[in-house]
Amino acid sequence: MKVFISGPIPTNACDYLTEKGIEWDYHDSSIPLNKQELIEKAQDAHGLITTINDCIDQEVIQALSHLKCISQMAVGVDNINIQFASSLNIPVGHTPHVLTDATADLTMALILAVVRKLPQGQSQVRRGTWGAWEPQGLLGRDLGCLRLGIVGMGAIAAKVARRAYHGFSMAVHYHSPRRRPEVEKYCQAKYHQSLTELARHSDILSLHCSLNEQTQGLINHSVLGLLPHGSYVINTSRGDVLNQDDLLVLLQNGHLAGAALDVTSPEPLSPEHPLLQLPECLITPHIGSATKEARQEMALLAAENCVLGLENKPLKYQVNIS
Numbered sequence: 001m002k003v004f005i006s007g008p009i010p011t012n013a014c015d016y017l018t019e020k021g022i023e024w025d026y027h028d029s030s031i032p033l034n035k036q037e038l039i040e041k042a043q044d045a046h047g048l049i050t051t052i053n054d055c056i057d058q059e060v061i062q063a064l065s066h067l068k069c070i071s072q073m074a075v076g077v078d079n080i081n082i083q084f085a086s087s088l089n090i091p092v093g094h095t096p097h098v099l100t101d102a103t104a105d106l107t108m109a110l111i112l113a114v115v116r117k118l119p120q121g122q123s124q125v126r127r128g129t130w131g132a133w134e135p136q137g138l139l140g141r142d143l144g145c146l147r148l149g150i151v152g153m154g155a156i157a158a159k160v161a162r163r164a165y166h167g168f169s170m171a172v173h174y175h176s177p178r179r180r181p182e183v184e185k186y187c188q189a190k191y192h193q194s195l196t197e198l199a200r201h202s203d204i205l206s207l208h209c210s211l212n213e214q215t216q217g218l219i220n221h222s223v224l225g226l227l228p229h230g231s232y233v234i235n236t237s238r239g240d241v242l243n244q245d246d247l248l249v250l251l252q253n254g255h256l257a258g259a260a261l262d263v264t265s266p267e268p269l270s271p272e273h274p275l276l277q278l279p280e281c282l283i284t285p286h287i288g289s290a291t292k293e294a295r296q297e298m299a300l301l302a303a304e305n306c307v308l309g310l311e312n313k314p315l316k317y318q319v320n321i322s
């Protein structure tokens, strides 16, 4: 049996495949393969380990219909046509839970950075334009005075709520397709039935929903405009959940005080993109799960899922047919 790995993932995954007697090959470059290249490279593979950089659409899956498993090293699988994979009985795996703490930590880091104006401060220091301690300079806000509004209460969001409430005394509000009584109890989180109600009660809106037809462009002008004046937007989910043009307008006209985006549409943004010209908009390169620990566990779990697929067994974490 042979597995093709679409990028240079942590080597513990390869060690695991070797231990299991599985041959493997990988694309040794941080520049992702295009669809045609991926199809060629995976032609003789029985299993495919993918990352969010890969476009695994109907064409790719059709061309690789012999696969016994597609195993994504990520929790999000919006780059994979799950429905089509299911129609060909190809199991698709993903790697939830192991990146939850890392991504929740990054969310808090982004909140702190944008609310306390860290990018602006660093820029002053680097450019030599900071002269002295300023009684009224670079004023942020006390997190404990701000309400955190969470869109989509999954595992990562629940950990963000916990950090925000117990670590920073923030009031937590949320909107999600399903209520989470345990988060309401443990973090005193207030559930809002509609996104518009959530927006009215949020000083920081943090996005944690997965990308799908319902959430594409969900956070647009009409939601952002309902946030109180001087609010912040944080996105660690997927770039396409947020309408970036609308965000830009509301940052430029001062309705929003800042934004921090770990995900954008596209990734990366071109260096000329107007959001990158705004000091109050912090953009990081999709590093939510980028800790040594999380990435190693993600790689191992992706390899485990893949091996199970090759053995015709249900995957540890499977997103489609079982």
Ligand code: GLV
Binding pocket: 052, 073, 074, 075, 076, 077, 099, 288, 289
């Ligand atoms: C990263 O964005 C992931 O979905 O794991």
